[in-house]
Amino acid sequence: MQFQLSEEQLMIQKAARDFAQNECLPGVIERDEKQQFPKEQILKLAELGFMGMMTAPEYGGAGMDTISYVLAMEEISKVDASVSVCMSVNNSLVCWGLEKYGNEEQKQQYLVPLAQGCKNGELYIGAFLLSEPEAGSDATSQHTMAEDKGDHYIINGTKNWITNGGTASVYLVMAQTDPSKGSKGIDTFIIEKNTNGVTVGPKENKLGIRGSDTHSIMFQDVKVPKENRIGNDGFGFSFAMKTLAGGRIGIAAQALGIASGAYERSVEYAFGKEIAQHQAIQFKLADMATRIEAARLLCLRAAWEKDNGDDYTLSSSMAKVFASETAMWVTTEAVQIHGGYGYVKEYHVERLMRDAKITQIYEGTSEVQRIVIGRGILK
Numbered sequence: 001m002q003f004q005l006s007e008e009q010l011m012i013q014k015a016a017r018d019f020a021q022n023e024c025l026p027g028v029i030e031r032d033e034k035q036q037f038p039k040e041q042i043l044k045l046a047e048l049g050f051m052g053m054m055t056a057p058e059y060g061g062a063g064m065d066t067i068s069y070v071l072a073m074e075e076i077s078k079v080d081a082s083v084s085v086c087m088s089v090n091n092s093l094v095c096w097g098l099e100k101y102g103n104e105e106q107k108q109q110y111l112v113p114l115a116q117g118c119k120n121g122e123l124y125i126g127a128f129l130l131s132e133p134e135a136g137s138d139a140t141s142q143h144t145m146a147e148d149k150g151d152h153y154i155i156n157g158t159k160n161w162i163t164n165g166g167t168a169s170v171y172l173v174m175a176q177t178d179p180s181k182g183s184k185g186i187d188t189f190i191i192e193k194n195t196n197g198v199t200v201g202p203k204e205n206k207l208g209i210r211g212s213d214t215h216s217i218m219f220q221d222v223k224v225p226k227e228n229r230i231g232n233d234g235f236g237f238s239f240a241m242k243t244l245a246g247g248r249i250g251i252a253a254q255a256l257g258i259a260s261g262a263y264e265r266s267v268e269y270a271f272g273k274e275i276a277q278h279q280a281i282q283f284k285l286a287d288m289a290t291r292i293e294a295a296r297l298l299c300l301r302a303a304w305e306k307d308n309g310d311d312y313t314l315s316s317s318m319a320k321v322f323a324s325e326t327a328m329w330v331t332t333e334a335v336q337i338h339g340g341y342g343y344v345k346e347y348h349v350e351r352l353m354r355d356a357k358i359t360q361i362y363e364g365t366s367e368v369q370r371i372v373i374g375r376g377i378l379k
């Protein structure tokens, strides 16, 4: 066992840190306030190869490992979690799912531009459409229907809380094809946003990650050719679960970044001040640093398992539940250390505290992660 990062991983970490400081930090408070999607930042991330970091170069990606992805997610999330969630969904849920389970035509047509994050000079990203008004944690209860019409399907239904919902060009949509088969009667379809019958609802007005682009998406008699189904008939739920296992590593790394961003700001704030001499503050900083390090090790462990071809279902859920609870705790303590300054926008920690909350909710709540871990232990 060795705990050193490779030269290449350190370079990627530095590139992500520089990007966060130079491109994300300017204007981050205003983007949060105005709920402004960070389009410029995402286009620059695409130039760096970070929108398809783990995708093979022959499909437009940068061919990096999952450890590098965790390092980059942490650095960017320290500064702007609205940027990193967009990056995470495109990388883990969209590009990875297409690369692993899509066929060659689907990869050429969709994965290549998605991994590049750009097509004909324009932003080109994806979204993952699983959640519904009545199917959040209970993801098998899909109400969106896909009716088999021979050479095509007709899709009807509504998806909720979709990250990248308004800006994505391509949606991966889970829908029920045969309700009698439960989770085995679900398929995943590639649907272009500009298809007839697709409607994007208004942008959600959120507590945190306010720059990110979250919408409901409605499907009314949307015609989707059969060749846009991913995998065999009935593979859709399994596709969602396998893809989410990797997604949870990305969100764990996001939570880790939010926590370490708040911690670094707290150290900087306390340093040289009278309050830093008090044991009460030193103990807080010590606990913050310890929990963050534990979260980091869980994230890297899950990433390492994924890179080694091991089963990472359990480790990704462990990383996500621990890192997200750490993020919520650390950011709350960071606000406390800053006192009144922590409660106003200029010091960033109140935003990090608001951003931390979503990491306990999306890509499976903390309760869902505990179900996954518990079942894994008893299996």
Ligand code: CAA
Pocket (backbone or CB within 6 Å): 085, 089, 128, 130, 131, 136, 137, 138, 139, 140, 161, 162, 163, 183, 237, 238, 241, 242, 244, 245, 313, 362, 363, 364, 365, 368, 371, 372
């Ligand atoms: N891989 C493959 N198959 C899996 C699987 C996995 N990891 N997990 C479950 N399955 C299979 C099971 O084996 C089972 O098949 P059988 O019927 O043959 O046994 C089937 O799927 C149903 O599984 P369960 O009985 O375990 O299903 P369940 O209803 O009890 O719940 C759950 C499972 C873990 C709670 C699941 O519903 C879940 O993960 N829910 C959370 C959904 C989620 O994370 N949503 C996030 C939305 S995306 C998002 O947030 C993106 C964003 O915007 C940032």
